Amino acid sequence: MSVDLSQFIPNFLAESFEGLELMESSLLNLEQDDDETINAIFRAAHSIKGGAGTFGFDHVTEFTHLVETLLDEMRNGQRAIKQDDVELLLVSVDCMKMLIEAIRDESDYDKDKIDETYQLLLVALNGKEPDLLEIPSKSTDTTTTSKDGMLEWKITFIPEHHLVQTGNDPLLLFNALAELGELTVEANSSNLPSILDADPQELYLSWNLTLRSENATEELIREVFEWVEDECELTITQNKPIECEGHSTGTAENNPSTQPVEATKESIAIDTVTENAQLEKPVVKAAAKPATKSKVDVGSIRVGVDKVDSLINLVGELVITQSMLSELGTDFDISKVERLTSGLEQLLQNTKELQESVMRIRMLPISFAFNRFPRLIHDLGNKTGKDIELVLKGEQTELDKTVMEQISDPLVHLVRNAVDHGIEPANVRVANGKTAKGTITLNAYHQGGSIVIEIKDDGGGINRDAVYNKAVEKGIVDAGASLTDNQVFELIFEAGFSTAQEISDISGRGVGMDVVKKNIQALGGRIQIDSTPGEGSTFKVNLPLTLAILDGQLVKVGSETYIVPLITIVESLQTKAELINRVSGDMVLYRLREDNVPIIPIYELFGIESDAKANTLEEALLVVVEADGQKVGLLVDDLLAQQQVVIKSLDENYQQVEGISGATILGDGSVAMILDIPGLIELAMQNANQRLSSKLQSIGTEGAMI
Amino acid sequence: MDIQELVGEIPIEGEYSLEGIDFITSGEQYLTFTLANEQYAVDILCVEEIRSWEKPTIIPNSPSHVCGVINMRGVIVPIIDLRLKFTIGEAVYTDTTVVIVLSIDSDGCSKTIGFVVDAVSDVLNAEDTDIKSAPAFGGCVPQHFIAGLVNVGDNVVTLLNVEALKQLESHQLKARGEQWIKNT
Numbered sequence: 001m002s003v004d005l006s007q008f009i010p011n012f013l014a015e016s017f018e019g020l021e022l023m024e025s026s027l028l029n030l031e032q033d034d035d036e037t038i039n040a041i042f043r044a045a046h047s048i049k050g051g052a053g054t055f056g057f058d059h060v061t062e063f064t065h066l067v068e069t070l071l072d073e074m075r076n077g078q079r080a081i082k083q084d085d086v087e088l089l090l091v092s093v094d095c096m097k098m099l100i101e102a103i104r105d106e107s108d109y110d111k112d113k114i115d116e117t118y119q120l121l122l123v124a125l126n127g128k129e130p131d132l133l134e135i136p137s138k139s140t141d142t143t144t145t146s147k148d149g150m151l152e153w154k155i156t157f158i159p160e161h162h163l164v165q166t167g168n169d170p171l172l173l174f175n176a177l178a179e180l181g182e183l184t185v186e187a188n189s190s191n192l193p194s195i196l197d198a199d200p201q202e203l204y205l206s207w208n209l210t211l212r213s214e215n216a217t218e219e220l221i222r223e224v225f226e227w228v229e230d231e232c233e234l235t236i237t238q239n240k241p242i243e244c245e246g247h248s249t250g251t252a253e254n255n256p257s258t259q260p261v262e263a264t265k266e267s268i269a270i271d272t273v274t275e276n277a278q279l280e281k282p283v284v285k286a287a288a289k290p291a292t293k294s295k296v297d298v299g300s301i302r303v304g305v306d307k308v309d310s311l312i313n314l315v316g317e318l319v320i321t322q323s324m325l326s327e328l329g330t331d332f333d334i335s336k337v338e339r340l341t342s343g344l345e346q347l348l349q350n351t352k353e354l355q356e357s358v359m360r361i362r363m364l365p366i367s368f369a370f371n372r373f374p375r376l377i378h379d380l381g382n383k384t385g386k387d388i389e390l391v392l393k394g395e396q397t398e399l400d401k402t403v404m405e406q407i408s409d410p411l412v413h414l415v416r417n418a419v420d421h422g423i424e425p426a427n428v429r430v431a432n433g434k435t436a437k438g439t440i441t442l443n444a445y446h447q448g449g450s451i452v453i454e455i456k457d458d459g460g461g462i463n464r465d466a467v468y469n470k471a472v473e474k475g476i477v478d479a480g481a482s483l484t485d486n487q488v489f490e491l492i493f494e495a496g497f498s499t500a501q502e503i504s505d506i507s508g509r510g511v512g513m514d515v516v517k518k519n520i521q522a523l524g525g526r527i528q529i530d531s532t533p534g535e536g537s538t539f540k541v542n543l544p545l546t547l548a549i550l551d552g553q554l555v556k557v558g559s560e561t562y563i564v565p566l567i568t569i570v571e572s573l574q575t576k577a578e579l580i581n582r583v584s585g586d587m588v589l590y591r592l593r594e595d596n597v598p599i600i601p602i603y604e605l606f607g608i609e610s611d612a613k614a615n616t617l618e619e620a621l622l623v624v625v626e627a628d629g630q631k632v633g634l635l636v637d638d639l640l641a642q643q644q645v646v647i648k649s650l651d652e653n654y655q656q657v658e659g660i661s662g663a664t665i666l667g668d669g670s671v672a673m674i675l676d677i678p679g680l681i682e683l684a685m686q687n688a689n690q691r692l693s694s695k696l697q698s699i700g701t702e703g704a705m706i
Numbered sequence: 707m708d709i710q711e712l713v714g715e716i717p718i719e720g721e722y723s724l725e726g727i728d729f730i731t732s733g734e735q736y737l738t739f740t741l742a743n744e745q746y747a748v749d750i751l752c753v754e755e756i757r758s759w760e761k762p763t764i765i766p767n768s769p770s771h772v773c774g775v776i777n778m779r780g781v782i783v784p785i786i787d788l789r790l791k792f793t794i795g796e797a798v799y800t801d802t803t804v805v806i807v808l809s810i811d812s813d814g815c816s817k818t819i820g821f822v823v824d825a826v827s828d829v830l831n832a833e834d835t836d837i838k839s840a841p842a843f844g845g846c847v848p849q850h851f852i853a854g855l856v857n858v859g860d861n862v863v864t865l866l867n868v869e870a871l872k873q874l875e876s877h878q879l880k881a882r883g884e885q886w887i888k889n890t
Contacts, residue, residue: 560763560764605766606764606766606767607766607767608764608766648780648781648782649782650765650775650782652781652782652817653781653782653783653784653817653818653819654765654775654782654784654819657765657766657767657768658766658767659766659767660765660766663763663775663782665777665780665782669777670763670777671762671763671774671775671776671777671782672763673763673765673766
């Protein structure tokens with residue numbers, strides 16, 4: 001019986017986290033008499049308890065057991081569903097999460113918090129009579145080592161029906177137990193069939209035993225049952241309260257004596273499979289610890305079978321195409337060229353589909369990121385005393401896993417911000433003729449090649465004047481400067497900027513919005529603000545679907561090929577001499593209908609030698625791109641193909657380069673740089689400033705000479 | 707001669723005594739190469755491969771000794787011209803010009819960088835005791851790049867500090883600004 005269970009621990013962890021998520025979201029939606037939801041919560045808790053028991057994570061089992069008992073009372077209608085209990089359960093879910101995370105990371109957890117919650121659960125389970133409040137602590141002294149230093153063990157022994165056929169007699173076991181101490185035996189005959197159905201060679205009884213002993217340990221008791229452990233369900237419990245980091249004698253079912261015994265029995269009856277597995281605990285204990293370590297950092301994705309199926313189909317097709325082509329190649333002559341081209345076309349198609357399928361495996365519905373928000377809103381609502389409703393839309397919109405992981409934190413920050421700054425207190429809302437309940441809407445949808453996530457609140461909107469004044473005060477903007485609404489809203493993203501009157505612990509320290517923007521930009525995304533006074537604000541986050549592959553336009557500058565992300569391109573055009581204007585001191589602008597677009601000559605910016613064609617601005621090719629709401633025209637020599645390129649990092653072996661977001665490998669094996677449009681614009685601006693200041697300097701020196 | 711015997715003659719590990727202090731050293735092998743008539747060497751264990759010269763893709767606004775990047779089996783590898791980096795000799799490309807690709811592993815991160823040299827010459831066996839410290843008498847190569855000197859016959863080979871080679875200067879905005887001003 002020495003199966004190495006530790007290999008299943010990652011599964012247990014993954015499933016537990018899923019279960020906890022389910023518990024949390026269900027608890028938030030829990031309403032009176034909602035049997036289905038409470039059953040779902042109970043099941044989740046139950047399987048976590050079972051799993052933890054199997055792997056010998058006793059502290060998790062002990063803790064979860066209380067949660068389960070509380071849930072069970074709710075489920076049976078013994079206990080009305082009260083907000084207090086729900087809150088307590090939410091805190092308990094946090095604690096369970098903390099315990100399981102501690103297992104995953106092999107780290108410590110906040111023992112005080114666990115103990116405190118544990119006591120609260122005990123109190124909740126025992127009703128709120130004040131004298132019972134004392135019991136948990138008292139029980140520590142009284143029952144664990146009762147007056148005379150005796151330990152009390154509860155043993156549940158449910159043998160399989162054929163136990164006696166293998167020559168085992170429960171009586172002998174009980175006699176052996178009695179040698180360890182004072183034994184009380186209680187038989188459970190409820191499973192006894194009618195006399196007509198009963199097989200005399202089968203055993204239908206189960207037993208609850210209580211052993212009071214000075215020196216019995218769990219190992220000693222288990223030793224007694226050693227010969228029958230495969231043929232029974234056995235639970236050994238020491239009567240004492242939780243001991244989280246306790247020695248190994250504390251077992252799965254550490255029922256505090258204060259708890260009704262019925263509850264224990266009941267849960268044992270349900271726990272058939274899982275608790276049986278607890279027998280392997282001593283084996284696991286040794287093996288489990290070192291095994292988990294190596295698995296800490298390995299991320300995993302749960303993928304729908306349909307995605308994998310389609311992948312396998314595609315690989316099948318690819319193999320067929322490959323064999324067709326290689327057959328063609330063995331005996332090739334020019335007459336078969338048509339078949340070759342069609343074969344190659346097929347190959348192209350296959351590769352493309354394969355690529356898409358592989359990409360789809362990395363795609364997860366955004367609900368993974370959205371899931372945490374109901375709880376966040378719930379907690380923040382409690383904290384701020386605001387009544388807030390959260391509406392989630394487009395949860396099935398899929399997003400690359402890496403993007404999802406990195407966007408989570410900025411989203412949380414934006415939502416906190418919406419709660420703290422966006423939604424007004426209820427009395428203000430009512431006074432302004434709005435409903436007392438505020439609404440925050442999270443919406444995700446696809447737009448072109450990117451995904452848009454909207455965080456919208458129906459609060460008071462951004463106070464334009466307050467932001468403006470603050471910016472003037474901080475010296476970010478000159479007093480009296482006229483700014484558009486958008487420019488004012490952009491100020492929020494300045495480092496250290498906050499308009500909150502009071503610093504709260506939710507937000508308002510001015511730390512964050514600049515980080516939010518930076519994180520989003522690091523993902524190649526952008527953020528826009530839209531706000532109407534009195535009606536609320538919308539933060540719109542625009543993100544690329546994936547970080548690994550990008551649709552690019554290949555352009556030629558001199559002898560170099562560059563890739564312009566297709567998503568940034570507004571249009572490409574041939575310049576006309578009459579539309580080029582040199583204004584305000586040699587700034588070159590191109591008139592694009594109503595817009596004046598500054599021209600960035602890439603060859604100059606990057607210091608590349610270019611064909612004469614691009615040097616003369618007339619009849620050159622201009623790729624108009626847009627980033628951060630700024631349009632610029634990139635002067636290039638030639639437009640080449642459009643293609644999807646795989647992004648390779650430059651700083652892996654080299655370092656980050658301004659204006660370049662990465663590199664890729666072209667069909668001929670050569671490397672091409674991918675342009676980072678926002679970076680490029682910034683670079684051009686820096687250059688222009690530098691040129692200006694050095695010009696001023698030279699004028700200054702000349703002036704001095706005169 | 708049997709190859710095994712040859713291998714046997716190369717000292718790999720041993721104990722040495724110098725002025726009463728015991729050293730346990732390992733005999734190291736170094737790849738030597740020429741840079742403008744001078745002999746240099748790097749630890750052979752760092753050498754990933756030796757490639758013929760091919761024109762790399764230019765990195766915009768990089769220092770002049772950074773030739774650009776190449777594709778080495780899907781990995782983007784920067785190419786540094788050692789002659790320009792050390793300001794010894796001219797960057798001329800001949801038939802013997804090669805790129806020594808080093809994989810430098812330190813501080814838990816590994817970098818793969820290619821270095822352009824005039825030619826590779828030999829594999830050198832040197833004990834730690836053979837390596838003399840370089841006198842601080844100027845020369846174009848900054849001191850921190852030099853791990854030591856080894857006498858080989860009448861020649862002196864400069865051992866390069868591979869870890870120092872890994873350090874790449876950050877791009878200098880200033881240089882570009884000047885260039886821009888020149889252009890306008």
